[in-house]
Amino acid sequence: MALRDGRFENPVSESFGRINPSIHVDRRLFKEDIRGSIAYAGALGKNKIISREEEALIVGGLSEIEKEIEEGGFPFSEEDEDIHMNVERRLFEKIGEAAYKLHTGRSRNEQIVLDEMLYLKKATSELDRSLKATVSAALGAAKGCVEVVVPSYTHLRRAQPASLAHLFLAYCHPLQRARERCSDYWKRLDRMPLGSGAVAGSALGIDRAYLADKLGFSGITENSIDAVSTRDFILEFVWICAEACTTLSRISEDLIILSSEEFGFLRLPDGFCTTSSLMPQKANPDALELVRGKSSRVTAALVSLFTLLKGLPYSYDRDLQEDKEPMFDAADTTLSVLGVVKGIFEGLKVNEERIKLAVEGSGDLIFATDVADWLVRRGIPFREAHRTVGKIVGFAVKEKKGLRELSVGEYRRFCGLFDESVYDLFDYRRSVDSHDVPGGTAFTRVREQIGTLEKALKRGEDLGAGSH
Amino acid sequence: MALRDGRFENPVSESFGRINPSIHVDRRLFKEDIRGSIAYAGALGKNKIISREEEALIVGGLSEIEKEIEEGGFPFSEEDEDIHMNVERRLFEKIGEAAYKLHTGRSRNEQIVLDEMLYLKKATSELDRSLKATVSAALGAAKGCVEVVVPSYTHLRRAQPASLAHLFLAYCHPLQRARERCSDYWKRLDRMPLGSGAVAGSALGIDRAYLADKLGFSGITENSIDAVSTRDFILEFVWICAEACTTLSRISEDLIILSSEEFGFLRLPDGFCTTSSLMPQKANPDALELVRGKSSRVTAALVSLFTLLKGLPYSYDRDLQEDKEPMFDAADTTLSVLGVVKGIFEGLKVNEERIKLAVEGSGDLIFATDVADWLVRRGIPFREAHRTVGKIVGFAVKEKKGLRELSVGEYRRFCGLFDESVYDLFDYRRSVDSHDVPGGTAFTRVREQIGTLEKALKRGEDLGAGSH
Amino acid sequence: MALRDGRFENPVSESFGRINPSIHVDRRLFKEDIRGSIAYAGALGKNKIISREEEALIVGGLSEIEKEIEEGGFPFSEEDEDIHMNVERRLFEKIGEAAYKLHTGRSRNEQIVLDEMLYLKKATSELDRSLKATVSAALGAAKGCVEVVVPSYTHLRRAQPASLAHLFLAYCHPLQRARERCSDYWKRLDRMPLGSGAVAGSALGIDRAYLADKLGFSGITENSIDAVSTRDFILEFVWICAEACTTLSRISEDLIILSSEEFGFLRLPDGFCTTSSLMPQKANPDALELVRGKSSRVTAALVSLFTLLKGLPYSYDRDLQEDKEPMFDAADTTLSVLGVVKGIFEGLKVNEERIKLAVEGSGDLIFATDVADWLVRRGIPFREAHRTVGKIVGFAVKEKKGLRELSVGEYRRFCGLFDESVYDLFDYRRSVDSHDVPGGTAFTRVREQIGTLEKALKRGEDLGAGSH
Amino acid sequence: MALRDGRFENPVSESFGRINPSIHVDRRLFKEDIRGSIAYAGALGKNKIISREEEALIVGGLSEIEKEIEEGGFPFSEEDEDIHMNVERRLFEKIGEAAYKLHTGRSRNEQIVLDEMLYLKKATSELDRSLKATVSAALGAAKGCVEVVVPSYTHLRRAQPASLAHLFLAYCHPLQRARERCSDYWKRLDRMPLGSGAVAGSALGIDRAYLADKLGFSGITENSIDAVSTRDFILEFVWICAEACTTLSRISEDLIILSSEEFGFLRLPDGFCTTSSLMPQKANPDALELVRGKSSRVTAALVSLFTLLKGLPYSYDRDLQEDKEPMFDAADTTLSVLGVVKGIFEGLKVNEERIKLAVEGSGDLIFATDVADWLVRRGIPFREAHRTVGKIVGFAVKEKKGLRELSVGEYRRFCGLFDESVYDLFDYRRSVDSHDVPGGTAFTRVREQIGTLEKALKRGEDLGAGSH
Secondary structure, eight states, rough: GGGGGGGGGOOHHHHHHHSSSSSHGGGHHHHHHHHHHHHHHHHHHHHTOOOOHHHHHHHHHHHHHHHHHHHHOOOGGGGGOOOOHHHHHHHHHHHHGGGGGGGTTOOOOHHHHHHHHHHHHHHHHHHHHHHHHHHHHHHHHHHTTOOOOEEEETTTTEEEEEEHHHHHHEEEHHHHHHHHHHHHHHHHHOOOOOOOTTOOOOSSOOHHHHHHHHOOOSOOOSSSSHHHHOOHHHHHOOOOHHHHHHHHHHHHHHHHHHHHTTSSSOOOOGOOOOOOOOOTOOOOOOHHHHHHHHHHHHHHHHHHHHHHHOOOSSSSGGGGGGGGGHHHHEEEEEEEEHHHHHHHHHHHHHHHHOOHHHOOOOGGGGGGGHHHHHHHTTTTOOOHHHHHHHHHHHHHHHOOOOOSOOOHHHHHHHOTTTOGGGGGOOOOHHHHHOOOTTTTTTTHHHHHHHHHHHHHSSSOOOOOTTTO | OOOOGGGGGSOOOOHHHHOOOOOHHHHGHHHHHHHHHHHHHHHHHTTTSSOOHHHHHHHHHHHHHHHHHHHHOOOGGGGSSSSSHHHHHHHHHHHHHGGTTTTTOOOOHHHHHHHHHHHHEEEEEHHHHHHHHHHHHHHHHHHHOOOOOOEETTTTTTEEEEEEEHHHHHHHHHHHHHHHHHHHHHHHHHHEEEOOTTTTTOOSSOOHHHHHHHTTOSESSSHHHHHHOOOOOHHHHHHHHHHHHHHHHHHHHHEEEEEEEEOOSOOGGGOOBBBOOOOOTTBBHHHHEEEEEEHHHHHHHHHHHHHHHHTOSSSSGGGGGGGHHHHHHHHHHHHHHHHHHHHHHOEEEEEEEHHHHHHGGGGGGGHHHHHHHHHHHHHHHHHHHHHHHHHHHHHHHHTTTGGGGSSSHHHHOOOOTTGGGGGGGHHHHHHHOOOOOSSSSSSSHHHHHHHHHHHHHSSSSSSSTTTO | OOOOGGGGOOOOOHHHHSOOOOHHGGGHHHHHHHHHHHHHHHHHHHHTTTTTHHHHHHHHHHHHHHHHHTTOOOOOOGGGGGHHHHHHHHHHHGGGGGGTTTTTTOHHHHHHHHHHHHHHHHHHHHHHHOOOOOOHHHHHHHTTTTTTEEEEEETTTTEEEHHHHHHHHHHHHHHHHHHHHHHHHHHHOOEEEEEOTTOOOOSOOOOHHHHHTTOOOOOSSSSHHHHHHOOOOHHHHHHHHHHHHHHHHHHHHHHHHHSSSOOOOOOOOOOOOOOOSOOOOOBBHHHHHHHHHHHHHHHHHHHHHHHHHHOOOOOOOOOGGHHHHHHHHHHHHHHHHHHHHHHHHHEEEHHHHHHHHHOOOOOGGGHHHHHHHHHTTTOOOOOHHHHHHHHHHHHHHHOOOOOOGGGGHHHHHHHHTOOGGGGGGOOHHHHHHHOSSSTSSSSHHHHHHHHHHHHHHSSSSTTTTOOO | OOOGTTTTTOOOHHOOOOOOHHHHGGGGGHHHHEEEEEEEHHHHHHHHHHHHHHHHHHHHHHHHHHHHHHOOOOOOGGGOSHHHHHHHHHHHHGGGGGGGGTTTTHHHHHHHHHHHHHHHHHHHHHHHHHHHHHHHHHHHHHHHHTTTTEEEEEEEEEEEEEEEHHHHHHHHHHHHHHHHHHHHHHHHHHHEEEOOTTTOOOSSSOOOHHHHHHOOOSOOOHHHHHHHHHHHHHHHHHHHHHHHHHHHHHHHHHHHHTTTTTOOOOOOGGGGOOOOOOOOTTTTTTHHHHHHHHHHHHHHHHHHHHHHHOOOOOOOOOGGGGGHHHHHHHHHHHHHHHHHHHHHHHHHHHHHHHHHHHOGGGGGGGGHHHHHHHHTTOOOOOOHHHHHHHHHHHHHHTEEEEEEEEHHHHHHOOOOOGGGGGGGOOHHHHHHHHHHHHSOOSSSHHHHHHHHHHHHHHOOOOTTTOOO
């Protein structure tokens, strides 16, 4: 007998029936739903709204149901709409009338919020661990190439010589910031919503502190209308995911370009490449392309939620059913692409030969800033030095010569201060080491950074350790 | 034996293996894929690349496979990545070596584009028919309430009396424009891509005109790189859906508000309402809330595609695998919410009693524009008349009187021209009928509009009739 | 002489010249830019790269320039592209050659990041204060209506009686969470980027700790490539704004509906309404509609940034120029709509008469849950009680009677346990007070909540107090 | 005296006053607004609502005002909120009371729609012409390099030899499709909205056909509520722009990569590059990066509009004020980036030397498909041929040999059919010419395509030619 039968004469119309059930989506929350119901039965027992025998019956029945679902034997039904009503119906089949007491004074409006928060605590904890693992892998790759000097790029044009490790470390920092966000977010997620009722709060004097404790929360939500209406706790999770995936899309773009035939600095592990169904020679960076592409679905998940919530009146509206797919998709996608990027850093090969050609190639133009700095050290104002070297570069390009191939005489055409010592500049290790400030690419600084990151990774325990 | 085994020593790594297969998504394209392959086998036969016997074997095998999938007996495999390779593998199991000739000179890059275009032709045709059905339903509702006068609203505040039918007709026009877009889009969709190869075009002199004809297309794509790279043909479909769903979200908002206890103009059919799991009195407009909410996922699908494509280098990149879920989701969602809105218009009840109270209530303020027009007809410049009536309204509100309760003497305090004839204005049928221009709410104009829309609905045949 | 003249023979082409300059946007950062340059001159002086005299000249010139810009007399030039080069050019006009030393070893890539971070610290601090002020105003409104009982709504349908203050407090909590986010974000914003150079780090051994101290930062960025490449520090700010504005859009929707002629619970202050240019009676809630509408531009700002960053290769790319308009727009919009909502809460009038009609109207259906709870207290399992009351409601609606108008005999048709005491339920103050859990709507709980929020508002000092 | 003074006692509150005026945005519509008002005065005169003398006064005054605004002498005022009221106020200053008759029976709700439609007709026409110019430029570039053979790319990995012209032509087709969209959209834009009043239609029997004719529209809108409520006519424009800009972002990405030091196929014209403020050697592709980056703001404009409209009740709501900035920004951005891409194609240089190295480099792997096709022609099923060549490639890579460096003996290890004729395959002109189907890269096919596109560009006249 459906919930609606008391109130309405007509059944759900067929077209509505096609969008009404959410069980195909929210069944994923079965563990959280059952955990919440077990705690709630405890609270009802504590308040003597149900007897201890009924409580035991309910808890036993719910545990069986959890097992049934885990093992794939649970008879899900679209008619029962969602996970809450599916579980209740099954509970009745198992234990009879006592099942109908479980929902006493509880609303699906609060129940779904609890389920989502429990799920998000688990997902956030996993996300943090996965971010950490990916940072570790990138850090591992960095440690192997501190002294490999590559051109650093701005605007996809060669800029200055830099340690390849410095680039890999640049990938670690935003992922570490994503971890900081997980930990900040955790505080807001750690507030138990049960007891909010449909909108006005429980009318049964349910013990919310008891429920918080049983469900592993540090506190409770403070306003029942807020608790059933707002979804910023989902938005914030998806935002963290979207930012992380956008960062990963940039890392992927880099690795795709750096491993192209034309750059050739890196070789991707075979296990992350595929070939073409038509062109047998192809070794395509599909895994990275998927990481790059999948970032778009997480941005879209965020947009979906923002557009969903925009202009929605308080308190609970059925529109909110649409909050779950973007949440799950953001979590699944982010975890899976983090795993891929981790795997790639673990298997990445560096082609030092090709890298050397690139650094030494293109007429030493990569040392132009060093030449400008040389002039500055001899008293030329920087802006003037910059223009002078700009002209030298223009001249060299036209003459098809490298900077080290220009004669001192040629240099002097642009500035009388030049002498033989200018040729000492064309040493890329020296150039790298000159960037000797905290956060710079000098080899010692890069090693310093590695040390700091290693310490940061060791610090602290997992989010929610012990609580779920 | 996987495609990759020739080229690589290592299998797909586990983490990549989790995002690499698309078969769980693109299996939906099996009919299109098989239809394309049957046509392609014909072209290979025609060009004597395969024998007529081989062609017959292939076509027979493919037809069997189609049936297997339809009946749920097909052994899908993640290892074979996608629908194309699943079908090829199965074909080999059925007919042996000839199966390995089907892919001759064909690339998955072009094959997926064909599958998507065939799917989108079907989906666009369905969308157009579904839009038409929803317009018909709204038109039907309009026909039943031409003479029901409601307050029209701007800023959710009562504006002027209007025919309720006029409002329902206002919902029809944007949906008709969506149908125009379907038909415009069709031209761009009606270009057959096969023969584009992986990127450079078929090297087998395949007969593209023959393929177009067999697959029901009016023309062929004109550049092989464009054909495998661009996805504007998906973007445009999703755009049409997103616009339609946003329109439907506004119609839903209207119907939710107009059927609230406080407005009470409309009663939603029971079959589109649900009750609360906690509050037994509730008759909630869940169906409409879902229509409103689901618009967000179609906007998000569009964002997903735009973000996906942004900055992607030519030609095919694996990122494009991510184009299918937003496409399917936009189609499914739009079709399902159109069905719901159609059903609601078919069952909508009008509460004329509550409507009358609203029109006559609130102190006749709804006639304020009529009073201003009365002054204009007596020679007062409109802006001055507007201000005068503004003051009269302010006075009436302060005195807690309706406009018809003010005495002539009170009217004259604001303008000496007033006389008894002002009271004739407070007749909402007269007010409605005064809006007598094409597109206005006068009853005759509303009937005119109904006639025009009915004719428009009858015109023309279904998109793609006969071609697929 | 433009920067490019050293390197290129041709000037910027006309079409590029139309999108190349950013000075119309980044001029807003002049204070931050000059503050950064003064600190940088100090660092150059400290390192003896410039003399103390040159430093004094530079600092003096920059201070003059700041004043010129403030007073509107600064000659901005599109040819100088951006704020950095405009200031440098003007500095040269003022102090000659020393100006050309200011840029020594510094890149615009790091300079713009510094400017943006300084701006965002100011904006975040303002945002936090503005959120606090709006919360205070809503709290003030709540304090005035603790005992005003309204229907609470779910699905825009009357649910249960609740304190109007409880609703207003529900608006406070998400805004307080936004303040928590500001404070969390602050930590990530508080890292000084200067010294990162173009990409590889300063080659001048510049003292970054000195710069951090002078510029009011607690720490420094840890990787020069990360510092010039990533923009998550802007994304995070815009995310906080977008979430806050989406919350405000929901509050606006509520207030628009609750102040409509049909609901009539609230009256908006005149100063936040407008009238129509045609219909003189209108008092339209334009201010709230703009708040609701403007949320879309902040969501769009976030999308703009996500789409911008997606797939961008490391490190600095010129695409990043596009990061500033969404940042400014998010800040400006959020601050202005917060001000409006604050003003509305300060002037909101409650219409207790209309509210009473609504609570007592519609046949006491609002007490249906109370009736179900009554049955539960007499031993009926909740789900059964729910269905029984569902049927009673169906019966009452059909009979056009209110729940208190049904006779005991009629009640007993549905359940034999009913007696006269059921009529005691139809008292909305009793109903409100029955929701007596932390976070519930019982009057004492609402007062408790007010106390907690007042304490929270008093706690803590302003973000960044003293540091800028 | 402000419009509101009749109706309200209090002025606009300060915080609302900061977001209420739209004159800083909608002043751009002054020409359209005045044009509409002149036509409307004609209609009022025709209907004898104003005298011919008043009409002449009004038209004369409006023409003066247009000139004042053009010349920068118009005193815009925030107090008058928008362009409509600014013009009305000024008209009163010029011609006195007759000015107050211009607004008779007209609402700003319809007026703004007219202004926007007139603007969009102009913008769409410009957009179409600008798309055409950019296609012409790309076509021009294509004509210069039909016989330049480059590697075509899939997954940013070398795929098969192709004509560089074929790639440039691939850029033309989606832009031509954008032009088709402009023309389809035009039909929907070509419906005149005036006469819709505030919401219910004009009550003055205004001659809408006359207005349509005077304002250059082919038809009129059919429902007054639809006319003032919906904004799909803006959404559709912005959609067309967003799609075009996303296409341009992909073209930019290509050109940035192909002109990098590592690829070196193309050289961008100096006038579209900039240098670094720190690194004097840099020649950065800033113009293209801005084109790529700016696509994000047009996608965001579309999102802004979708989010704005989502769930908005009919009919006009003030939220709609927010429709103009995304509209203007989409138009401005798209036109400016089209201009840049056009300029780049006009000045692009091809580096045939570097291209030749790339095609001949990397061990002839680019001919792998040709080798597979060779086997197919000798009877090997394609899938088997594909795997065989996959293995040959794997072997060659391991041996660090090119495909042409393998001996016949080595080939025979993989398939006994190989003979000397396999070496004939390693000729990239032959390979290109083998892709001989319509739309393929064979030189004759590319020339065919050029001819077709040239004809298409010549066909048809400009959108709206003569009508505005």
